[in-house]
Amino acid sequence: xxxxxxxxxxxxxxxxxxxxxxxxxxxxxxxxxxxxxxxxxxxxxxxxxxxxxxxxxxxxxxxxxxxxxxxxxxxxxxxxxxxxxxxxxxxxxxxxxxxxxxxxxxxxxxxxxxxxxxxxxxxxxxxxxxxxxxxxxxxxxxxxxxxxxxxxxxxxxxxxxxxxxxxxxxxxxxxxxxxxxxxxxxxxxxxxxxxxxxxxxxxxxxxx
Amino acid sequence: xxxxxxxxxxxxxxxxxxxxxxxxxxxxxxxxxxxxxxxxxxxxxxxxxxxxxxxxxxxxxxxxxxxxxxxxxxxxxxxxxxxxxxxxxxxxxxxxxxxxxxxxxxxxxxxxxxxxxxxxxxxxxxxxxxxxxxxxxxxxxxxxxxxxxxxxxxxxxxxxxxxxxxxxxxxxxxxxxxxxxxxxxxxxxxxxxxxxxxxxxxxxxxxx
Amino acid sequence: xxxxxxxxxxxxxxxxxxxxxxxxxxxxxxxxxxxxxxxxxxxxxxxxxxxxxxxxxxxxxxxxxxxxxxxxxxxxxxxxxxxxxxxxxxxxxxxxxxxxxxxxxxxxxxxxxxxxxxxxxxxxxxxxxxxxxxxxxxxxxxxxxxxxxxxxxxxxxxxxxxxxxxxxxxxxxxxxxxxxxxxxxxxxxxxxxxxxxxxxxxxxxxxx
Amino acid sequence: xxxxxxxxxxxxxxxxxxxxxxxxxxxxxxxxxxxxxxxxxxxxxxxxxxxxxxxxxxxxxxxxxxxxxxxxxxxxxxxxxxxxxxxxxxxxxxxxxxxxxxxxxxxxxxxxxxxxxxxxxxxxxxxxxxxxxxxxxxxxxxxxxxxxxxxxxxxxxxxxxxxxxxxxxxxxxxxxxxxxxxxxxxxxxxxxxxxxxxxxxxxxxxxx
Numbered sequence: 001x002x003x004x005x006x007x008x009x010x011x012x013x014x015x016x017x018x019x020x021x022x023x024x025x026x027x028x029x030x031x032x033x034x035x036x037x038x039x040x041x042x043x044x045x046x047x048x049x050x051x052x053x054x055x056x057x058x059x060x061x062x063x064x065x066x067x068x069x070x071x072x073x074x075x076x077x078x079x080x081x082x083x084x085x086x087x088x089x090x091x092x093x094x095x096x097x098x099x100x101x102x103x104x105x106x107x108x109x110x111x112x113x114x115x116x117x118x119x120x121x122x123x124x125x126x127x128x129x130x131x132x133x134x135x136x137x138x139x140x141x142x143x144x145x146x147x148x149x150x151x152x153x154x155x156x157x158x159x160x161x162x163x164x165x166x167x168x169x170x171x172x173x174x175x176x177x178x179x180x181x182x183x184x185x186x187x188x189x190x191x192x193x194x195x196x197x198x199x200x201x202x203x204x205x206x207x208x
Numbered sequence: 209x210x211x212x213x214x215x216x217x218x219x220x221x222x223x224x225x226x227x228x229x230x231x232x233x234x235x236x237x238x239x240x241x242x243x244x245x246x247x248x249x250x251x252x253x254x255x256x257x258x259x260x261x262x263x264x265x266x267x268x269x270x271x272x273x274x275x276x277x278x279x280x281x282x283x284x285x286x287x288x289x290x291x292x293x294x295x296x297x298x299x300x301x302x303x304x305x306x307x308x309x310x311x312x313x314x315x316x317x318x319x320x321x322x323x324x325x326x327x328x329x330x331x332x333x334x335x336x337x338x339x340x341x342x343x344x345x346x347x348x349x350x351x352x353x354x355x356x357x358x359x360x361x362x363x364x365x366x367x368x369x370x371x372x373x374x375x376x377x378x379x380x381x382x383x384x385x386x387x388x389x390x391x392x393x394x395x396x397x398x399x400x401x402x403x404x405x406x407x408x409x410x411x412x413x414x415x416x
Numbered sequence: 417x418x419x420x421x422x423x424x425x426x427x428x429x430x431x432x433x434x435x436x437x438x439x440x441x442x443x444x445x446x447x448x449x450x451x452x453x454x455x456x457x458x459x460x461x462x463x464x465x466x467x468x469x470x471x472x473x474x475x476x477x478x479x480x481x482x483x484x485x486x487x488x489x490x491x492x493x494x495x496x497x498x499x500x501x502x503x504x505x506x507x508x509x510x511x512x513x514x515x516x517x518x519x520x521x522x523x524x525x526x527x528x529x530x531x532x533x534x535x536x537x538x539x540x541x542x543x544x545x546x547x548x549x550x551x552x553x554x555x556x557x558x559x560x561x562x563x564x565x566x567x568x569x570x571x572x573x574x575x576x577x578x579x580x581x582x583x584x585x586x587x588x589x590x591x592x593x594x595x596x597x598x599x600x601x602x603x604x605x606x607x608x609x610x611x612x613x614x615x616x617x618x619x620x621x622x623x624x
Numbered sequence: 625x626x627x628x629x630x631x632x633x634x635x636x637x638x639x640x641x642x643x644x645x646x647x648x649x650x651x652x653x654x655x656x657x658x659x660x661x662x663x664x665x666x667x668x669x670x671x672x673x674x675x676x677x678x679x680x681x682x683x684x685x686x687x688x689x690x691x692x693x694x695x696x697x698x699x700x701x702x703x704x705x706x707x708x709x710x711x712x713x714x715x716x717x718x719x720x721x722x723x724x725x726x727x728x729x730x731x732x733x734x735x736x737x738x739x740x741x742x743x744x745x746x747x748x749x750x751x752x753x754x755x756x757x758x759x760x761x762x763x764x765x766x767x768x769x770x771x772x773x774x775x776x777x778x779x780x781x782x783x784x785x786x787x788x789x790x791x792x793x794x795x796x797x798x799x800x801x802x803x804x805x806x807x808x809x810x811x812x813x814x815x816x817x818x819x820x821x822x823x824x825x826x827x828x829x830x831x832x
Contacts, residue, residue: 002783002787003779003780003782003783004702004783004784004786004787006783007702007777007780007783007784008698008699008701008702009698009701009702010702010705011701011704011705013640014640014644014701014704014705016221016222016225017225017640017641017644018644018647018648018697020222020225020226020228020229020644020648021229021437021440021644021645021647021648021649022648022651022652023226023229024226024228024229024230024232024233024437024648025229025233025648025649025652026652027230027306027310028230028233028234028237028310029652029655029656031237031310031311031313031314032237034311034314035314036314036317036318036321036322039321039322042322042325045325045326045327048322048325048327048328049327052318052327052331063307066303066307066310070300070303073226073303074216074217074296074299074300074303075216077216077217077219077222077299078212078215078216078217078218080219080222081218081219081222088698091698091701092694092698092821092822095690095694095697095698095821098651099687099690102651102652102655102690103655103658105655106655106658106659106660109660110660110676113660113663114660114663114666114672117666117669117672118669119669119672119673119676120672123676153215155211156211156215158211159210159211159212159214159215160212160215162212163210163212197300197303198300224429224430224433225433228430228433228434228436228437229437229645229648231434231437232434232436232437232438232440232441232645233437233441235438235514235518236438236441236442236445236518239445239518239519239521239522240445242519242522243522244522244525244526244529244530247529247530250530250533253533253534253535256530256533256535256536257535260526260535260539271515274511274515274518278508278511281434281511282424282425282504282507282508282511283424285424285425285427285430285507286420286423286424286425286426288427288430289426289427289430361423363419364419364423366419367418367419367420367422367423368420368423370420371418371420405508405511406508432637432638432641433641436638436641436642436644436645437645439642439645440642440644440645440646440648440649441645441649443646443722443726444646444649444650444653444726447653447726447727447729447730448653450727450730451730452730452733452734452737452738455737455738458738458741461741461742461743464738464741464743464744465743468734468743468747479723482719482723482726486716486719489642489719490632490633490712490715490716490719491632493632493633493635493638493715494628494631494632494633494634496635496638497631497634497635497638569631571627572631574627575626575627575628575630575631576628576631578628579626579628613716613719614716
């Protein structure tokens with residue numbers, strides 16, 4: 001390795017701070033699509049409630065995008081919490097991860113707009129795959145190098161890997177349901193995400 | 209709890225940094241609606257002042273949204289200042305709180321646009337309720353678990369709870385006035401918010 | 417003071433982080449107005465250079481807004497560097513400062529669009545006054561309370577006050593020139609800002 | 625130097641935090657141009673894939689802008705990692721650097737839109753030159769003053785300088801190819817950037 005590459009990109013704090021900035025922008029991107037209805041068309045409380053009701057799907061898409069980003073923000077945070085030092089390869093893995101993060105609002109909105117089409121759902125799923133794959137690559141890289149903190153609790157490595165693989169397997173199964181129905185497929189993926197956010201303590205999902 | 213969930217989301221610093229990013233974006237969202245008036249329509253100082261005067265309501269709405277977000281930013285900061293360690297449930301409470309934060313500019317602008325309608329005012333109030341309820345949930349969770357710093361000054365817990373409940377009761381009373389007049393209702397809510405920002409040292413409000 | 421207000425808003429780190437987020441957004445607001453020219457109108461290198469030349473005023477306004485924000489970011493940073501602990505009043509002074517920060521791109525663009533009108537220039541100057549006044553209020557508050565770090569180099573307090581008052585006096589003199597010519601007035605203000613950014617070591621300006 | 629200028633702008637943490645905020649916004653600017661295609665024009669999976677295919681160039685431009693910003697974010701991070709203390713001149717070098725950062729999405733999009741024109745390519749290249757020159761100025765300033773950490777690994781200074789100069793020489797050579805073909809020129813610049821991101825361990829490029 002060149003002398004420069006040996007000293008480049010060592011700051012975990014900078015990766016964290018850039019990530020929090022990028023997540024903050026990505027998490028708020030879809031709120032830009034929420035606009036108050038035009039005043040001219042509103043003449044009664046009923047008109048206003050009707051106009052707001054038409055905004056509901058948009059709000060739901062925004063919530064879904066926020067939920068997805070929240071899950072992967074938490075996944076990244078958990079990993080970075082155990083990192084003692086970064087290097088340039090590790091920085092680039094996380095830059096690629098952040099790129100996938102910024103695409104998420106777009107792919108979510110696209111999927112919602114074209115819920116009847118399989119290609120929209122597959123694209124949305126590929127976005128989730130990319131986020132998971134990059135977090136997995138990040139953890140694999142950490143295990144191969146000596147960037148992890150020495151005082152990591154035992155079992156951490158196995159728990160992190162298992163979580164990513166198990167979750168991605170479930171997402172893939174959900175996405176595969178699109179051969180039956182894209183709406184069913186989306187429903188299963190959303191339920192899986194809600195499960196990871198709310199984490200019920202019952203059932204087989206509670207153990208991974 | 210699964211091994212992964214035991215190690216996930218422990219960084220208070222990341223919650224703080226993400227929150228500051230999300231607040232920074234949310235606080236600036238409504239400034240995007242402030243545009244210089246079209247040059248063609250301006251032929252004198254008087255025209256310009258007239259056009260700027262038309263922008264005043266928009267500026268006021270932006271100030272109100274900034275004020276509300278400032279109040280809840282300060283409330284969250286005060287809590288997080290006493291937190292030694294986070295966990296995944298706590299992270300999700302704050303992600304939900306941040307979601308409510310990003311909705312605030314929209315609900316404020318909607319309320320201002322349709323000030324004559326009760327549903328707009330109730331929606332705005334529900335946004336404030338959500339922010340308060342999530343901060344209350346966050347503090348309740350902290351008290352039930354052992355995530356608080358051991359060196360917290362005595363009386364902190366009671367002061368935090370009382371502040372949230374008292375403020376929310378006053379906001380609810382203000383919102384209830386909308387059965388009389390939505391403008392009166394908004395006026396009271398804004399005065400309450402100004403009170404929490406400027407905190408006059410007189411009257412019964414100074415003691416909570 | 418109420419028990420809650422005694423414990424609220426103590427984190428200087430959070431004020432710094434929120435400020436950096438708000439400055440980051442405000443500094444990039446005017447770049448949103450830079451758009452590539454429409455492809456249909458471009459048929460030669462000369463066309464393209466002509467279209468880009470038309471963008472130059474917009475770029476200059478953006479640079480001016482960035483310059484102003486850079487000056488006040490540095491002013492705030494210098495102050496906060498000496499702060500040991502915050503409180504809620506201090507937090508609100510800086511929230512008000514951040515509000516003035518987010519208005520700066522708007523008032524700069526307005527002034528540039530209507531450079532022939534005194535009211536636009538006066539509004540721009542009032543924005544600068546607000547930024548300076550709030551930094552002065554922040555420092556006065558710090559001196560009255562015991563929030564400053566004890567190991568502050570001697571002469572710091574006097575240097576900070578003198579800088580703000582001297583700079584604001586010069587800006588006010590520049591703004592007053594608008595009774596002669598608004599363009600002259602703007603020119604003087606921009607030269608003063610460049611002086612504070614580049615800080616030439618000659619002349620009477622170098623000693624404050 | 626004036627007493628104020630001796631105490632101003634000493635916080636490296638604030639420069640880092642502002643930089644991460646500005647990079648986060650700049651990195652996401654071009655994603656605002658990605659919009660779901662209009663639903664009315666889509667009647668089949670084939671229509672949707674066709675419409676998405678038309679978005680591909682925009683996505684590529686976004687990736688290129690993200691890649692460029694990633695390279696310079698890493699370059700800045702590497703430098704700031706060795707800085708013990710900042711001062712006001714150093715702060716202004718980095719504010720100028722951040723200005724060039726916020727221009728990058730615009731100059732990248734402009735170059736992509738007018739790839740057939742040399743002036744668009746030269747402008748894009750000048751943006752890269754500005755980023756490199758300011759990082760070089762930052763490092764030169766650090767070496768002239770005593771702001772660097774004393775425990776810097778030997779050879780760091782030489783490695784940092786060599787990297788910037790070598791990379792800029794290669795970019796300049798790539799840009800010079802625009803006398804033959806602007807597309808060739810862009811291709812070479814993109815390959816160079818990919819090389820710095822992925823850093824293959826073979827060939828003469830691996831040693832710098």
